Amino acid sequence: MFLLMSVALASVAALVPVVVSVRVAEQEADRREQEHLLAFARAAVQRIERVMTDAIEGIQEMEAQTDPPCSPGNLLALRRVAFTHRYVKDAGRRVGNTRLCSALLGDAYGRGLTLPEPDWQGLDGLEYWFSVRNPFAAPRPELLVGRSGHYVSLDPQSMVDVVDLERRDLAAVSLGTGRLVAAKAGTDPVEMERQYANPSARDGSHYYAVVRSASMPFAVVTRAPRGRLVSNWPLLLGLCILTGLAIGTAAGALTLRLVSHRFSLEWALRNAVKRRQISVHYQPIIALADQRCVGAEALLRWQHNGEMVSPELLLSVAGRAGLMAQITDQVLDNVLQDIGDWLRSHPDFYVSVNVDVQDLKTRRFFDVLEARLPGTGIGARQIRIEITEHAFLEAEAARGIIQAFRDAGHPVYIDDFGTGYSSLSYLQNFKVDALKIDKSFTDTIGRDAASSTVAPHIINMAHELGFEVVAEGVEHEAQARYLKERGAQYAQGWLYSRALPADALVRFLEAWHPVPEAA
Known part of the structure; x- marks a missing residue:
């Protein structure tokens, strides 16, 4: 009996610290989860502040503009605001509740486009419309911010578009009205509005956090379920x-x-x-006006262990290993060797080569190109340079190299335009030849998406600056027609051809016959 009691007491003595530790761990986990949710809410508030700061700066730019309302100069200024401000979808003028004109609508006077009374007005004179019917009859409403006859249009979802792998509930609320303005997909708006109005009415199965912005009239409400290990601590x-x-x-x-x-x-x-086992494939580029194949983009390909490595992973590993300069040189050598005969016999045909941002800080690749090309019988205009918008992060260093390429006769394109760091001032100062619309914007053509209006904006801005436009990722005839009607000159994508090895490209070019119109 004594032995059994001793064993029992020893077991209890051993288990008590464990049980206490588990309880302390539960409380600590509870505290950390609440702090984690609060940090997420603060990040969401910062997102709202970025969106609203962008909108207010757009309004201030319009207020400083001196051209008469809806004049050609004023419309150009409105388009500039809509294009250069990341979160602004449209910028316009109004008189009272009547829309006069905007970057997207153009001259709207007499079309009966009216606005309701503002939902709220702040002390700074800014007026807010939290849910206005889209003038294009799209199902998603607009959020408008205006002052002094000017207004900008925002997508309400941009206020809650926060990266969240844990899929927590999130909503944005107006401090002035207590009204819910936007909510993440899957979030119950009624529950979020109720929690904001009555923070004490909470259930025991969720954590909640409410954070108010110190600079903007908005707050966020967020909710996350309690962790299973915390709520079931005996396990x-x-x-x-x-x-x-x-x-x-x-x-x-x-x-x-x-x-x-x-x-x-x-x-x-x-x-x-x-x-020198890196290969190059070529994706044809088509002139939309007459369907001629005018050129091709040189794209990296590498096969490892019998499988093709994705271009994204290839570039990531190459950048980390410091191999991009060698790879770019080999791409140029492959182009001259693979399709040099075709380029010599077709002087109007060109190949564009992607140049890494590091090669825009020095003359290294420029000198390589100028050393390789003489004596080949290939013209400078037949080798074109593609750069990404990341080059603008090193604007002063890149400007001279870009101009050197153009002075030597090599046209310069900005690749994947709209996804990086460009602004109107950089475009005006860099003097490039063409913009390539990123595939992500081409994909949204004809769809009800927040970015579906980006492609026409890019085309209009390119025309105003004297640039040509190449649309990437064209896969359907409807996309090609849409782009052609809005003035894009060139397109590439699977509608015409995937990227091809050199011999397949030559066969494609020999068999390609332009047609008057894409049916």
Whole structure:
């Protein structure tokens, strides 16, 4: 009996600290989860402040504009505001509740486009319409901010467009009215509005956080379910032992595999570059006016262990390993060797080569190109340079190199335009030749998406600045017609051809016959 009691007491003495530790761990986990949710809410408030700051700066630019309302100069200024401000979808003028004109609508006077009374007005004179019917009859409403006869249009969802892998509920609320303005998909707006109005009415199965902006008249409400390990703390001890071993072993093995894979991939790429095993495929570029194939873009391809490595992973590994300069040189050599005969016999045909941002800080690649090209019989205009908008982050360093390419006769294109860091001032100062509309904007043509109006904006702005336009990712005839009608000159995409090896490209060009119109 004594032995049994001793064992029992010893067991209790051993278990009590464990139980206490589990309880303390539960409380600590509860505190951390609440702080984690509060940090998420603060990040969401910062997102709202960025959106509203962008809108207010747009209004201030319009207020400083001196051209008469809706004159050609005023309309150009409105388009400039809509294009250069990331979150602004439209910019316009109004008299009372009547829309006069805007960047998207043009001259709207007499078309009966009216606005309701503002939902709220702040002390700074800014007026807010939280849910206005879209003038294009799109199902998603607009959020308008205006003052002194000017207004900008925002997508309400941009206020809650926060990266969140945990899929927490999130809503934006007007401080002036207590009204819910926007909510993430899957969020119950009624519940969020109720929690904002009555924070004490909360259930025990969720965490809540409400954070008010110090500079803008908005707040956010966010909610997340309590963790299963916290709410079921008696299971924690067993789960720690069982799942800890299992997850730790699996995570260690997975980490080792991933690390070894990345190092082995980098080593293999170094070896492939050394052996000049990087290949180039060519995607045809078509003139929309007459369907001629006027050129092609040179695209990297690399096969490793019998499988094609994705271009994104290839560029990531190459950049980390410092191999981009060597790869760019090999791409140029492949172009001159692969399709040099076609370029010599077709002087109007060109190939565009992507140049890494690091090669826009020095004359290195420019000197390589100028050394390779003479004596080949290939004209400077037949080798065109594509740069990304990241070059604008090193604006002063890149400006001279870009101009050197153009002075030498190589047209310069901005690739994937609209996804990076460009602004109107950079476009005006850099003096490039063409903009390439990113595939993500081409994909939204004909759809009800927040970015569906970006492509026409880019085309209009390019025309005003004297640039040509190449649309990437064209896959359907309807997209091609839409782009042609709005003035885009060129297109590339699977509608015409995927990227092809050099011999397949030549066969494609020999078989390609322009047609008068895409039916």
